[in-house]
Amino acid sequence: MLSKNWxxxxxxxxxxxxxxxxxxxxxxxxxxWLPSNGNSYRHYSTxxxxxxxxxxHQYKNDMVIRINYAENKELKKLLFSSQPENKPEDSNNHKxxxxxxxxxxxxxVKSTVDLQIDEDNLVGLIGRFPSLDxxxxxxxxxxxxxxxxxQDFERPGKSKIYAQKDDYVYKSTAEVLDSMKVDVMSELxxxxxxxxxxxxxxxxxxxxxxxxxxxxxxxxxxxENRAYKVVHFSVPDGNVDHSQKKTIVVNxxxxxxxxxxxxxVLYTVYQLIQLYNENPTSKIFSHLDFLFIPISNPDGYEYxxxxxxxxxxxxxxxxYPGCFGIxxxxxxxxxxxxxxxxxxxxxxSGEQPFEAYESQIWEDYLNATNNDHxxxxxIDLHSYAQEILYPYAYSCSEQPRDEENLIELAYGISKAIRxxxxxxxxxxxxxIDKDADLLPDLGSGSALDFMYHNRAYWxxxxxxxxxxxxxxxxxxxxxxxxxxxxxxxxKYFCLFILSDDR
Ligand SMILES: [Zn+2]
Numbered sequence: 001m002l003s004k005n006w007x008x009x010x011x012x013x014x015x016x017x018x019x020x021x022x023x024x025x026x027x028x029x030x031x032x033w034l035p036s037n038g039n040s041y042r043h044y045s046t047x048x049x050x051x052x053x054x055x056x057h058q059y060k061n062d063m064v065i066r067i068n069y070a071e072n073k074e075l076k077k078l079l080f081s082s083q084p085e086n087k088p089e090d091s092n093n094h095k096x097x098x099x100x101x102x103x104x105x106x107x108x109v110k111s112t113v114d115l116q117i118d119e120d121n122l123v124g125l126i127g128r129f130p131s132l133d134x135x136x137x138x139x140x141x142x143x144x145x146x147x148x149x150x151q152d153f154e155r156p157g158k159s160k161i162y163a164q165k166d167d168y169v170y171k172s173t174a175e176v177l178d179s180m181k182v183d184v185m186s187e188l189x190x191x192x193x194x195x196x197x198x199x200x201x202x203x204x205x206x207x208x209x210x211x212x213x214x215x216x217x218x219x220x221x222x223x224e225n226r227a228y229k230v231v232h233f234s235v236p237d238g239n240v241d242h243s244q245k246k247t248i249v250v251n252x253x254x255x256x257x258x259x260x261x262x263x264x265v266l267y268t269v270y271q272l273i274q275l276y277n278e279n280p281t282s283k284i285f286s287h288l289d290f291l292f293i294p295i296s297n298p299d300g301y302e303y304x305x306x307x308x309x310x311x312x313x314x315x316x317x318x319x320y321p322g323c324f325g326i327x328x329x330x331x332x333x334x335x336x337x338x339x340x341x342x343x344x345x346x347x348x349s350g351e352q353p354f355e356a357y358e359s360q361i362w363e364d365y366l367n368a369t370n371n372d373h374x375x376x377x378x379i380d381l382h383s384y385a386q387e388i389l390y391p392y393a394y395s396c397s398e399q400p401r402d403e404e405n406l407i408e409l410a411y412g413i414s415k416a417i418r419x420x421x422x423x424x425x426x427x428x429x430x431x432i433d434k435d436a437d438l439l440p441d442l443g444s445g446s447a448l449d450f451m452y453h454n455r456a457y458w459x460x461x462x463x464x465x466x467x468x469x470x471x472x473x474x475x476x477x478x479x480x481x482x483x484x485x486x487x488x489x490x491k492y493f494c495l496f497i498l499s500d501d502r
Contacts, residue, residue, distance in 0.1 A: 044146040053149035054307055056142045061118040064104060064138035064471060070111050075129050079103065079113045080439055099124045102310070102346065104471055105385060108435045109428070114471060116141065116310070137468055144473045145309045148259065150192035190267055190483060192476045193259045195305045196226070196298060199266065203231060203294075210273060212236065213285075220361030223316035226298035228361050231269055233292060235276065235285035242289065246376040246497055249456065250490065251293035254328050254358075254382065254447065255312045256300030257472045260464050260482055261381035265294040267483025268490055284494050289373065296358055297328055310472065314356055318343040329380075331356035332450035333363075335394040339441045349445055359447070366455060376497050378456035379490065380447050384471050385433075385463035386425045388414055391452040393430035393443040393461075400452070409458060409496055416492035421485040423465065430461060458497065462486070 044056050069076045078099075099121050104114040114137060117125070126132050138144050189202060207216045215232040222228060234242065250268060252261035269292050276285060295301050299315035313325030323343035330339055333353035341347040354360040366375075388410045391400045400406055410427040417425050430436075436443035452459035465474055465482050474482070 041143070041147045041151065044143055047146075052146065053153050053305070054145075054309060056146045056309075058308070059142040059145055059310075061120075062116055062141040063118075063122075063136055064114055064116050064141060065122065065134045066137050066468060067113050067115060068111060068133040069113060070133070072129070075132075076111075078128075079106075079115070080435075080442075099128070101125075105468075106435075107385070108432055114468060137471065138473070144470070147475065148193060148309065148473050149305075150194075150476070153192075153195070187480065190263065190270070190479045193263060193479065196295065196302045199262070199294065200229075202266070203229065206231075206269070206273070210276075213276060214273075219365040220357070222297075222299045223314065223357050224299045224302075226302065228298060228358060229293070229295070230365070231290075231292040231294065233269065233272060233290035235280065237286040240286055243372055243374070245287055245289040245374070247289045247291060247373040248377040248379075248490075248494060248497065249291045249293075249375055249451070250379045250381065251296045251447075252381040253293075253295040253297050253301055254380065256297045256304045256314075257310050257312055258381075258383040258464075259304070259472075260383050260474050260479065262294050262301065263479045264381055264464060264483050264486045265292050267479070268292065268487050269294070271483070271487040283498055284491075287498055288494055291373065293362075296362075300325070312346045313348065314358060316357055318348070319351060320344065323348075326350040326356040328356045328358045329382075329447055330445040331359040332445050332447050334445065334450040334453050335392075336445040337441055341441075347442065349441070353445060362447075375451075375455045376457050376500070377493055378448075378451040378459040379493065380451075380459075380461045381464060381486070382461060383464040384466055384468070384474065386423060386465055386467050387433060387463040388425050388427045389430035389433050389448065389461040389463065390427070391430060391459060392449050393434050393436060393446040394449055395436050395440065395443070396429060396431040397437070402457075406458065409493070410460060412496065413460070413462075413489040413492050416488045417485045420488035421481055423485060425462070425489075457500075457502070458493070462489070 044052060045060075049055065049057075067075070067079065069079060099117075101115045101117040101121055104116055106113040194202070203216055207214045213233060213235050215234070217230045217232055218227040219230050220228045234245070236242075250265055252258075252263075252265035254261075272290070275282065297314050300311055300313060303311045303315055311325075313327050315324050316326060317324060318326070320343040325348065327339070327347050327349060330336075330347060330349040331354060336349070336353040338351065339345070339347050339349035341349070350356060354363060366373075390406050390410050392398050407427065414425045414427055417423060430446070430448055431443055434443035446461070448459055448461045464486065465478060
């Protein structure tokens with residue numbers, strides 16, 4: 001039990017330093033990462049490096065903790081200070097007390113922040129705030145990361161399946177599907193998270209199988225030249241002109257580590273096809289048109305499968321050598337203000353709106369197809385929190401139009417989810433979630449605000465499961481249940497828009 005030794009050593013170290021550290025030693029907390037019901041992963045430390053999906057040793061001293069900052073203003077200021085202490089140029093000012101961490105999430109209503117932090121920095125944080133109120137959410141982060149990859153996933157370039165070609169992984173659609181031994185409409189596809197090329201192959205097959213209703217559109221290319229793909233789901237109807245249909249947009253994967261958002265978009269496409277097979281003349285198909293973007297950040301997603309599972313931004317170069325990536329969800333031109341985070345930080349906005357390739361691609365596409373698509377609904381899938389956020393994100397002082405109905409619809413989606421799975425998704429304004437009135441830069445330039453203000457009458461950001469036990473590392477056994485509940489929510493959204501006769 002590596003982690004027990006680890007805990008013991010940190011506890012002893014802390015005691016030795018004279019801090020009153022809250023003991024995180026509680027065996028029930030280990031159950032989360034212990035292999036269950038035969039689905040056993042070896043401990044990563046016993047697996048040869050070249051058989052690991054990525055080098056998970058990079059997280060080996062890290063854990064994830066939830067801090068309750070309550071009324072502690074000084075602590076809150078530190079936790080939300082866009083981590084200036086991670087900047088190298090600040091290191092002289094904080095030589096003794098510099099604390100490194102990565103902020104995963106925060107809950108403004110409950111006054112909690114989830115941090116990825118290593119033991120030394122936790123000790124440092126406790127040194128600065130001796131009465132720090134925290135619990136350990138993920139003890140052995142490296143193992144948890146390891147277990148999110150399919151067990152048979154082999155490192156690109158190392159296996160028979162993944163043959164190297166000019167530094168790019170090349171394999172044909174048929175090879176992928178052969179290797180998965182599934183047919184295209186099999187639920188087996190959703191038993192695991194899938195890498196980019198497997199998802200691409202699945203989408204190709206879906207298009208080939210349903211050419212009358214599904215068109216794959218490549219609407220641009222990322223910084224690393226990967227195709228930005230839109231799945232256009234449109235059932236032709238002799239009585240309703242395409243341009244008269246109401247378009248619903250659902251996207252996922254804006255933040256690349258939020259894998260459950262990618263699988264949930266794919267699952268929605270899959271369920272919609274099932275629905276079509278059962279009832280092709282449903283009003284949902286004759287009067288609605290769908291645009292799905294399963295992977296809104298292809299470079300980032302690929303990076304999470306090859307290098308760093310916890311990467312969030314895209315991968316484009318910035319003004320600062322060695323700093324990569326812009327937060328796509330802080331790149332849209334509606335009340336955009338530059339982030340206080342620096343270029344290496346996870347919330348870096350770039351220097352101007354639409355600097356992120358992906359936000360510009362989407363804006364260009366919307367402009368080019370303005371007459372084809374009357375966008376009525378927009379849903380942007382993220383994780384994690386189990387929340388339905390409605391506009392605006394940038395500020396609580398701008399009132400959304402038709403607010404009462406906007407909120408009612410959000411509660412309707414939440415109820416549809418709860419009826420499906422029993423899970424509770426809280427409804428709140430995005431500005432509250434972002435704490436926008438106190439920290440305006442965190443809520444600005446979002447896709448939600450941009451789409452709501454300029455394009456979609458109804459728009460939400462959904463933060464999927466869970467509420468913290470696994471965070472971004474939701475095990476693959478939840479892909480289907482989350483897919484089911486999100487499809488239930490989206491179906492409710494569709495029916496509402498069908499009946500909305502403004
Ligand atoms: Zn996100």
